[in-house]
Amino acid sequence: MQSLPQKRKCEFCGKTFFTKVHNKIFCSIECRNSEYKMKNPPKGIPKRKCINCGKSFTPNSSSQKYCCIQCRDDYYSRKPSIYVSYLRQRFAIFDRDGYACRYCGRTVKDDNIKLVIDHIIPRKEWGTDDIDNLITACEECNTGKGDYLLERWKSIKSGKISVDFPADKNNAIELSDNRFKNSGLKEMKRRKVAAVGDNVICKSCGKKFVAKRKGVRYCSDKCRLEAKKKRTRAWYEKVPLKRIHCEICDKIFTQTVPHQKYCSEECKKASTKKKKNLIKKQCLNCGKTFTTTLSFQKYCSKKCAQQYTFTLKNPRFSYLKNRFKIFNRDHFSCQYCGRNVKDDDIKLVIDHRIPLEEGGTDDIDNLITACEECNTGKGDYLLESWKQSK
Secondary structure, three states, rough: OOOOOOEEEEEOOOOOEEEEOOOOOEEEEHHHHHHHHHHHHOOOOOOOEOOOOOEEEOOOOOOOOOOOOHOOOOOOHOOOHHHHHHHHHHHHHHHHOOOEEOOOOOOOHHEEEOOOEEEOOOOHOOOOOOOOHEEEEEEEEHHHEEEEOOHHHHHHHHOOOOOOOOOOHHHHHHHOOOOHHHOOOOOOOOOOOOOOEEEEEEOOOOOOOEEOOOOOOOOOOHHHHHHHHHHHHHHHHHOOOEEOOOOOOEEEOOOOOOOOOOHHHHHHHHHHHHHOOEEEEEOOOOOOEEOOOOOOOOOOOHHHHHHHHHHOOOHHHHHHHHHHHHHHHOEEOOOOOOEEEEHEEEEEEEEOOOHHHOOOOOHHHHEEEEEEEHHHHOOOOOOHHHHHHH
């Protein structure tokens, strides 16, 4: 008989749910994880107040603002979205201006035009998004005005000023000066940009040089770097220095440079050693010892890793490689009778000093070169017992 689903209550959020599992307590994984995090809070993070309910809680991360999921959902349900606030502001401006274009005076009912929100002082001219700077306009007036100021656009529309008139640059400079004065900012100094071939004075050393490219200010890279160092020193002088504790030896010292954490170079080196936690290991391929910060590293270099993986995939190659190493070590001669390949024309074989039946291994230290006669004569005997029988 299949068990019927039972009705239960979640211990975290209090919702009712149906389940066939006899020991299920929570309605979802989120409730289970949040209950675990509430009981086992992370260490090192101070408590905060929930934005919705005002309760103090220990956050799981630096960006958490709500004590639970319900508070987050309640807060977002009460807070209007950005798009809703934008529409409210839009209709408030239309209602204020009587659903009519403030430039040409046409309305929606009489002329069937499409209304748009326009900036009185454009953003290009340091205008803001406040309601006092916003106005209703039709699409034709909005596109015709563009990024011009209102007075300038009217003068262009009436024909007093032409857009392509060469004296228009001076007018633009006067408008920009008025813009900075009205905004309350300091007047910007217009830096003269050097053209190619101009005689320019270096701002670091004061020498005269010919500009090879546009906008050059320094005669060489050395002067440019020196000027950069002077700017950084001036910035360091402005930043206040503090008396703090050293992170390693806990001594109180005054900072020579802002953002300094250690009192001396010895403490700085000790901090790097603590962070790294160097581990000594032995390479699986070549057998050399090496230091690493990674616990899973097994090889000293990429070459060793590639060689080791190649030998695993091709066991015949590894066998031949070890065979040639042993022959080269023993000078291509039998270690039992002393005969050589060149002089006696014998066939060499690899033999175990301690046989595998007696507990010997396949290591290189246990392998030795021998001729076929000595290898067949020795067999599975130990070396001493074979010499006595011989």
